[in-house]
Amino acid sequence: MSQLDNAPPESGSLAELARRHGLRPAIARPRLPVYTRQLWERRHFILTYATSRNVSKYSGSALGQLWQVLTPLLNAAIYYVMFGLILGGSKNIDNYPAFLLTGMFVFTYTQRTVTAGAKSISGNLSLIRALHFPRASLPLAYTIQELQQLTISMGVLLVIVTVTGEYPTWFWLMVPIVLALQTSFNIGAGLVLARLGSTLRDLSQLLPFIMRTWLYASGVFFAIHDKVVNSARLPEWVATVMYLNPAASYIEWMRDILIGSHVPPRTVWVSCVFWAVFALIFGFWYFWRAEDRYGRG
Template identity: 85%
Template structure:
């Protein structure tokens, strides 16, 4: 028995040496980070096609089809407007509250849906992961592109509503794509982080709705942060500053600054948007890549 074990260990050792000699690597081994990024770029057409096909099939069984991409956030905004704007009086000190609320809803919904979808992108596609060899980051990236495609439609509706409510287009509107690019960078990084966590923490998908709801209430979607926190609640200025540095609040405030002439957020939100985008994107890719060879196992 001992001789058989010795022979087996010798065979495995000789095979490892032979593989090393000819530069062979395990098929599921994690590639170096630059190679991984290049592989992702080579599969960009697959990512785009996968995202587009999911968008088309998502509402194919409903009578209104793709219109639900716009109807859903509008219905949510209408409910929140009645509750927070009319019943609770949140619109009293905010000029053009409908545009204020809709901008916050559309921008936050983009991040919320991307992060939530990213958390399920690995655990919900195990059969695909086990059947095909491809960079696993393609999946959360495709989910982000899917939500971005939906946002483009929603933003078109938002611009029309903003004009109807009394705002006129300005040169600042040319900065809208810049904000969306930075927000998309943040969403990709956050989606990658949640994708790795969701692959190993199956209870995360049960907790996410509560986390997202808390994040929604802390991002100033329904109220002006400084007015509500400092003037109404009497809390210190640093509490409002911390809430502005929340990434969702930062992107909402910058977008409101572009669309609503009377809205002036603190300058730090622009710096916050840039820092969150760059840091989260880099950290998200690195964090996800570190577990590349473990996805789909178990």
């Protein structure tokens, strides 16, 4: 027998042989409806994973879960002194403490979800390589984790808003609707960043700068129209573009609900719905397209 007869078959012939006998790659990407069903079947795992991470996150600190509320409150206090008092950002804004805190809590939810989503794949490679499950479970679990933390923060926010002079109205019943739309956007954005973070090693270094720029462009510390049009003398369309920023849209709608004197443009409501639907659909599709490549290398 010649050496050619003992040579291993080429990869092309192996692939053809596998197809002929009905074999498929173990990590082949399932069809989108099948993938969606697999995610739903693992909903209990996703919820349990998110809850366990939430409990263990602050287990090593003395104050424990209180840091979920103290962190945004301390940030808001610093920004209030810097932007509200020193730089005069509170001028022409009724109830600036409620204005600032609402912006901080809403933006922090998106910021933390997107940042966590970017690390959800690259930070769990051992789990991905050891077990077979829909990889989208990880970004989803991180979003649920941040949503659980936000629930506590929103309770504190409603108390603070009431103490500062705003009284509960029927419009406050719309708060869960805004949070549901924002959660939909956060899921989509987290899925996109999860795929990018799995291959772009420098993303974790760039993300803090991106988040900080996004923070300053979302009207967290100032009224967008007053600052852009009246103070900076920029064209009206610049303010419109800033309002259409998804983070700014959710902040403005939440302020409209909680603060009686705050009236944003009606376009922010349309923007909130658009970003919620678009981000969820595109993000899920974009993440699913690379399902068979996560954990390699």
